[in-house]
Amino acid sequence: MKHLIAPSVLACDFARLPEEIALLNDSAADWIHLDVMDGRFVPNLTFGMPLVEAINRLTDKTLDVHLMMLEPERYVEAFQKAGADWISVHYEACPHLHRNLQQIKATGAKAGVAINPHTPVEALFPVLEEIDLVIIMSVNPGFGGQKFIYHSIEKIKKLKEEITIRNLPTLIEVDGGVGMQNAQVLLQAGADVLVAGSAVFKAPDPKKAIQQLKNIGGLAL
Numbered sequence: 001m002k003h004l005i006a007p008s009v010l011a012c013d014f015a016r017l018p019e020e021i022a023l024l025n026d027s028a029a030d031w032i033h034l035d036v037m038d039g040r041f042v043p044n045l046t047f048g049m050p051l052v053e054a055i056n057r058l059t060d061k062t063l064d065v066h067l068m069m070l071e072p073e074r075y076v077e078a079f080q081k082a083g084a085d086w087i088s089v090h091y092e093a094c095p096h097l098h099r100n101l102q103q104i105k106a107t108g109a110k111a112g113v114a115i116n117p118h119t120p121v122e123a124l125f126p127v128l129e130e131i132d133l134v135i136i137m138s139v140n141p142g143f144g145g146q147k148f149i150y151h152s153i154e155k156i157k158k159l160k161e162e163i164t165i166r167n168l169p170t171l172i173e174v175d176g177g178v179g180m181q182n183a184q185v186l187l188q189a190g191a192d193v194l195v196a197g198s199a200v201f202k203a204p205d206p207k208k209a210i211q212q213l214k215n216i217g218g219l220a221l
């Protein structure tokens with residue numbers, strides 16, 4: 001499968017939201033990554049369902065919603081109704097992860113789990129069959145523009161090996177500090193989806209930056 005690019009709007013100019021989404025609509029972006037932060041699980045606050053709903057009206061792209069919140073089960077249905085196609089919760093925030101995954105799938109959305117840099121991928125192995133997407137956090141969640149944590153590459157490799165052995169359709173997404181400087185290595189390690197915030201929106205030409213990330217490893221399909 002050709003890898004997917006998911007620009008994160010966290011790094012965009014919210015005062016120009018319709019223009020920023022129009023730019024993504026007119027780009028090689030496959031998904032739009034939306035970072036929801038609750039100010040409790042992570043030390044930052046961003047946005048909730050109203051913004052997801054507004055973005056959903058501005059685009060036909062797949063919406064990839066990354067919930068960095070405690071008790072995500074309280075909002076999963078509302079995010080799906082707002083337009084989320086993929087909903088990911090954090091392993092560290094979910095003592096009942098298996099139940100949370102069932103809940104997400106019952107809404108009709110795809111179910112993802114994000115893991116922090118200190119969480120081993122093996123923690124997900126007992127429920128891997130239930131997971132559509134694993135987000136390997138390659139920074140500590142909470143802020144855009146942070147430095148990539150190198151150890152994440154080993155985690156991608158280990159997870160890819162397990163997914164391949166079990167012949168699962170589970171996708172691997174890498175989130176945090178991703179750009180042209182490490183994209184090739186991440187794809188070689190087994191990543192399927194690259195999230196890029198700063199590398200896209202802080203670039204002089206965001207559309208070109210997306211196309212360059214898409215072109216890695218051959219021509220874009």
Ligand SMILES: O=C(CO)[C@H](O)[C@H](O)COP(=O)(O)O
Nearest residue numbers: 141142144145176177197198
């Ligand atoms: O989940 C996130 C942070 O918690 C963001 O998706 C991530 O940081 C993307 O931003 P950048 O590419 O600038 O690192």
Ligand SMILES: [Fe+2]
Nearest residue numbers: 033035066175
């Ligand atoms: Fe994210």
